[in-house]
Each structure stands twice: as C-alpha cells, then as structure tokens.
Amino acid sequence: MNCGVFILFLVLNCKVIMENFKTRKIEYYSLVKKNYREIDTPITPFTEVISLLKSISQLSKKKRIYDLKSDKYCLLDVLDIVNDDNNDIFIVSGMFKSAISNFRPKLINRRTAAERDNPKEKVEGEIERTHFCLKIYNTEDYKDVLLLVEKNTNGVSACQFVNYLNHYNKKFAKQNNQKVRYSIKYSIIARDDIDDAIKNLARTKIAELHVDKQILGSDALNFSNRIHCAQKDIVITVKAERKNSISDIALDILKLFKIADTKVTRLRVWGETCDKQNILIDTSLFSKKTEIKCELNPETGEVSTAKIVSQMKNIINDL
Numbered sequence: 126m127n128c129g130v131f132i133l134f135l136v137l138n139c140k141v142i143m144e145n146f147k148t149r150k151i152e153y154y155s156l157v158k159k160n161y162r163e164i165d166t167p168i169t170p171f172t173e174v175i176s177l178l179k180s181i182s183q184l185s186k187k188k189r190i191y192d193l194k195s196d197k198y199c200l201l202d203v204l205d206i207v208n209d210d211n212n213d214i215f216i217v218s219g220m221f222k223s224a225i226s227n228f229r230p231k232l233i234n235r236r237t238a239a240e241r242d243n244p245k246e247k248v249e250g251e252i253e254r255t256h257f258c259l260k261i262y263n264t265e266d267y268k269d270v271l272l273l274v275e276k277n278t279n280g281v282s283a284c285q286f287v288n289y290l291n292h293y294n295k296k297f298a299k300q301n302n303q304k305v306r307y308s309i310k311y312s313i314i315a316r317d318d319i320d321d322a323i324k325n326l327a328r329t330k331i332a333e334l335h336v337d338k339q340i341l342g343s344d345a346l347n348f349s350n351r352i353h354c355a356q357k358d359i360v361i362t363v364k365a366e367r368k369n370s371i372s373d374i375a376l377d378i379l380k381l382f383k384i385a386d387t388k389v390t391r392l393r394v395w396g397e398t399c400d401k402q403n404i405l406i407d408t409s410l411f412s413k414k415t416e417i418k419c420e421l422n423p424e425t426g427e428v429s430t431a432k433i434v435s436q437m438k439n440i441i442n443d444l
Contacts, residue, residue, distance in 0.1 A: 145420060145421050145423060146418050146419065146420055146421060147418070147419050147421055147428060148416050148417070148418055148419070149275050149276065149277075149416065149417055149418075149419050149428065149433065150275075150276040150415060150416055151273050151274070151275060151276065151414065151415055151416065151417060151437065151440065152273070152274050152276050152283065152313075152415075153271070153272070153273060153313075153314035153316065153410060153413070153415075154271075154272040154273075154274065154283050154311045154312060154313060154314060154405075155170070155269070155270060155271060155272065155311065155312040155314060155405045156170065156171045156174055156259070156270040156271075156272050156287075156309065156310075156311055157169055157170055157171055157270070157309075157310050157311070157312060157403075158170075158171045158173075158307040158308065158309050158310065159307060159308050159310050160306060160307045161306055161307060161308065168331060168395055169307075170261075170262075170268045170269050170270045171270055171309050172261055172263045172268055172270060174217070174259065174261065174270060174290065174309075175206060175215055175217060175261060177290060177293065177294055177297070178201070178204055178206075178217060178219070178290075179204070179206070180293070180297055181201050181204075181293050182201060182204040186200060186202075189201050189202075191288075191289050191292055191293075193223070193281075193285050193288070195225075196225050196226045196227045196228070196250075197223060197224070197225045198223065198224060198226070198250075199221050199222065199223035199224075199281050199285065199289065200221065200222055200223075201219060201220075201221055201289070202219075202220050202221060202222045203218075203219050203220040203430065204217070204218075204219040205217070205218050205219065205434075212263075213262070213263060213264045214260070214261065214262055214263070214264075215259070215260070215261040215263070216258070216259070216260055216438060216441060216442065217258070217259040217260075217261065218256070218257070218258045218259075218434045218437065218438055219256070219257055219258075220254055220255065220256050220257070220430055220434070221254070221255045221257070221280065221281040221286070221289075222252050222253070222254060223252075223253045223255065223279075223280055223281050224249070224250025224251060224252055224253065225250045225251075226247060226248050226249060226250045227247050227248075228247075228250070229243045229245060229246070229247050230243060231243060252427075253277060253279045253280040253281075254277070254280065254427060254428065254430065255274065255275055255277045255280035255281040255286075256274075256275040256428075256430065256433050256434055256437060257272065257273060257274045257275065257286065257437075258272075258273045258434070258437040258438055258440075258441045259271065259272050259273075259441075260441045260442075260444055271314075271441065271444055272286075272311065273437050273440060273441055274286060275428075275433065275437070283311050283313075284311070286311075287309050287310065287311045290309050291308060291309050294309060310403060311403070312395065312403035312404060312405040313402065313403070313404050313405065314404075314405045314406070314407060314410055315404055315405070315406045316411070316415060319379060319406060319408060319411060320376065320379065322404070322406050323372055323375050323376055323379065323394060323396075323406060324372070324376070325398075326370075326372060326394075326396035326397065326398065326404060327370075327396070327397055327398050327399045328365070328369075328370045328372075328396055328397050329365065329370045329371050329372040329374075329375050329394060329395075329396040330364065330365050330370075330371070330395050330396055330397070331362065331363070331364050331365070331371075331394070331395040331396075332362070332363045332371055332374055332375045332378055332392065332393075332394050333360060333361075333362050333363075333392070333393040333394070333395075334360070334361040334362075334363070334378055334389060334391075334392060335358045335359070335360055335361075335389070335390045335391035335392070335393075336358065336359050336361065336388045336389050336390065337358065337359075337388040337390060358390055358391070370396075372396070375392070375394045378392055379392060379408075382408060391407070391408055391409050392406075392407075392408045393405065393406065393407045393408075394406040394407075409444070410444065413440060413443070413444065414440055417433065417436045417437070417440075419432055419433045419436070420432045
C-alpha cells in the first residue's frame with residue numbers, strides 16, 4: 126500500500142468514526158421549591174425529588190404520559206437511583222421520551238427522490254430521547270439538588286422537566302387528600318465569566334460564603350482554637366432586604382475568593398434576571414465540562430443511552 130492510498134484509507138476511516146459520534150451539550154441546573162404567597166422565600170432544595178420520581182416510575186407507561194404543549198407529549202421512561210452507605214448522597218439518572226403527534230407527511234427517498242405514504246398513525250410520533258442526571262445531598266448540615274440535562278432542541282427542556290414534576294406532585298397530593306403549598310422551580314447555573322454573571326443579574330438575593338474553619342480561631346473572630354470538631358467549611362449567608370440587591374457585596378466576596386491565600390473556599394450566589402428567571406452562580410462548577418461525545422446507534426442515529434448516562438454520571442460524581 127503506497128503512502129497516498131494509506132492516507133486516503135485513514136481519512137475515510139476517521140470520517141466513519143466521526144459519523145458514529147455526536148457532541149451533546151450538557152446544561153447545569155439547581156432544583157428548589159418556592160412556597161406560595163411568599164415573595165422572598167429561603168432557598169430550599171427539592172430533596173423530595175427522589176420519592177417523587179420513584180412514585181412516577183411505578184405508574185404504568187400510559188399513566189406517565191404528560192402533554193407538554195400543542196401536540197407534544199413525554200413520559201419518564203428510565204430511572205436509576207444509587208445512594209451512598211449513609212443515605213446522604215444520591216445519584217439519580219434517567220431518560221425521558223417525547224414525541225409530536227398529528228404530523229404524518231409523505232416520505233421521500235434521499236437517493237432516488239421517490240415518495241411514499243408514511244406508515245405511522247397520526248397519534249404516533251418519532252421518539253426523541255432526553256437524558257438527565259441528579260445529585261442530591263441530604264445530610265443534616267447540607268442539602269442541595271444539582272441537575273444535569275442533555276440539551277436536545279426537540280426533546281424535553283429543563284422547564285418541561287420541572288412542569289412534569291409539578292404535575293405529578295400535585296396529582297399524588299390530591300390522591301392523598303393533601304395540598305401542595307409550594308411550586309418546584311429550577312435555577313440556571315451560570316456558565317459565563319463569574320464577574321459578568323453577577324453583574325448581569327437584575328437582582329442578587331443571596332450570597333453564600335464558604336470559609337475555612339480556621340477563621341474561627343483567627344484574630345478576626347478570636348473564637349476557641351479547639352475547632353477540630355467543626356466541619357471543614359463554615360457557611361456564612363448574606364440575604365438582601367426585600368426588593369433590594371446585594372450584587373456589590375457578592376462582587377466584594379468574589380474578590381476575596383480570587384486572592385491566593387484566601388480562607389474563602391466557595392461562593393454561591395442566587396439572583397434573577399430581568400424576566401424573573403432564577404440564576405445560581407457557583408464557583409465550584411465553573412470549570413466543569415459542558416459537552417460530551419456520544420456514540421450513535423448506526424441503524425437509528427440515536428444516542429446510546431448507556432454511554433451518555435455513564436458520562437453524565439462521571440461529571441455529576443465530581444461535583
């Protein structure tokens with residue numbers, strides 16, 4: 126085999142390999158709940174998401190179908206829950222299937238341009254898969270719910286994911302003659318430059334400062350030096366007065382975070398945009414991956430569920 130033929134062989138093989146993979150974007154969110162009739166409620170992680178998803182998964186597939194908008198519908202199709210030995214940290218992964226019905230145009234052959242009738246019924250639609258992964262911290266001292274969602278324009282968005290949860294949360298409560306006094310919400314975890322992300326908030330509501338416990342025994346606070354029983358990080362929370370913003374305070378704390386020998390180990394900021402979209406800024410998440418390469422099924426062109434979920438679990442395990 127001469128050099129030219131060998132190079133052509135490599136190029137063709139590389140093309141085949143590239144065609145068998147697709148890059149998928151991963152979006153980061155935080156799941157919280159907001160009490161009705163309260164404007165500035167505390168940030169409360171929705172740790173009940175585990176039991177809610179379990180209950181949904183136990184329904185028949187037909188009862189899991191939820192109408193999203195117009196002719197689009199979805200259902201929770203796959204769910205897997207893993208927890209640590211102390212039941213403090215849970216990793217939940219799963220997949221939604223969605224489709225659009227009432228659309229049955231003719232099919233056209235790419236090679237011959239021949240047309241034929243579409244064999245599917247109008248109540249059927251092509252399946253779109255959307256994979257997700259959750260990490261739930263539910264310790265006595267720390268609670269949080271992180272959500273990773275595969276970005277699929279034709280699939281289920283984070284907003285639709287939350288609408289799905291709210292629908293079944295209310296449905297189960299009604300069956301048990303109970304009332305739901307809160308709404309499940311999601312906060313977008315900002316992925317831009319941290320300074321710009323804070324400056325772009327229309328209102329900064331909460332700044333959560335994590336500092337090394339050594340500060341308790343320093344000259345600044347002069348607490349007891351016997352701090353070995355305290356957790357590694359001390360959490361200080363600063364909240365804005367109603368309708369006010371603490372963006373300047375958040376930016377000052379961020380400057381401390383960037384100092385080489387700082388005692389500040391992490392900064393989390395909650396705020397909202399002009400259109401009231403909740404935003405979470407977390408310094409511990411800014412360097413994480415936002416794209417993953419996924420293997421495709423050569424017959425259907427769909428992303429391999431096992432492969433993409435495995436990669437999403439690897440990402441969320443490191444958070």
